[in-house]
Amino acid sequence: MGKKHSQETIDKIRRTKIGKSPWNADKNHPKYKEYINKVKLSSSMRKGKTYEQIYGIRANKLKEDKRKQLALINSHKGESHPNWKGGISSIRDRLEASIPYRNWKKTILNRDKYLCKMCGEIEYLEVHHKIPFSKILKDNNIKTVERALNCQELWNLDNGITLCKRCHCIIDFHRAKRGV
Numbered sequence: 444m445g446k447k448h449s450q451e452t453i454d455k456i457r458r459t460k461i462g463k464s465p466w467n468a469d470k471n472h473p474k475y476k477e478y479i480n481k482v483k484l485s486s487s488m489r490k491g492k493t494y495e496q497i498y499g500i501r502a503n504k505l506k507e508d509k510r511k512q513l514a515l516i517n518s519h520k521g522e523s524h525p526n527w528k529g530g531i532s533s534i535r536d537r538l539e540a541s542i543p544y545r546n547w548k549k550t551i552l553n554r555d556k557y558l559c560k561m562c563g564e565i566e567y568l569e570v571h572h573k574i575p576f577s578k579i580l581k582d583n584n585i586k587t588v589e590r591a592l593n594c595q596e597l598w599n600l601d602n603g604i605t606l607c608k609r610c611h612c613i614i615d616f617h618r619a620k621r622g623v
């Protein structure tokens with residue numbers, strides 16, 4: 444078991460970064476300028492710039508850090524995923540390919556300005572379900588894609604949040620560990 448991020452650390456990150464008063468809403472916050480720059484960068488990013496062009500000499504170090512963290516996280520993957528195989532994951536796979544799902548995801552990415560809400564990352568973005576996807580399916584006794592498409596709770600925009608792959612893995616890993 445890697446002990447890199449304790450539950451306390453995660454809770455602390457969560458409180459400070461996605462808590463009730465986000466720092467990026469406060470113009471006097473010391474990180475505000477950095478945030479605005481990242482927003483600007485993220486739009487130039489989407490115009491086809493490379494990581495190196497954006498981060499310059501910091502690019503290699505950033506990439507290496509990210510690679511190490513991902514390797515650490517991936518080494519834990521699959522340990523505690525009871526729903527990894529079977530009905531729910533096949534419904535999920537099919538839903539993820541559907542147009543409503545892609546629209547839901549896109550709306551959330553747009554709302555969050557294509558920034559990870561935990562660390563401000565602009566690459567490898569994913570949308571995390573605050574109430575787990577599998578829990579919604581279970582609570583609503585959904586066993587078919589058709590039922591899922593008609594389930595309001597599943598399409599609630601408030602249930603989605605933009606995270607980069609790295610932060611997403613950390614959050615989901617700790618959630619799986621708690622058995623939620």
Ligand SMILES: [Zn+2]
Pocket residue numbers: 570571572611615
């Ligand atoms: Zn997630």
Ligand SMILES: [Zn+2]
Pocket residue numbers: 559560561562563564606607608609610611
């Ligand atoms: Zn992140």
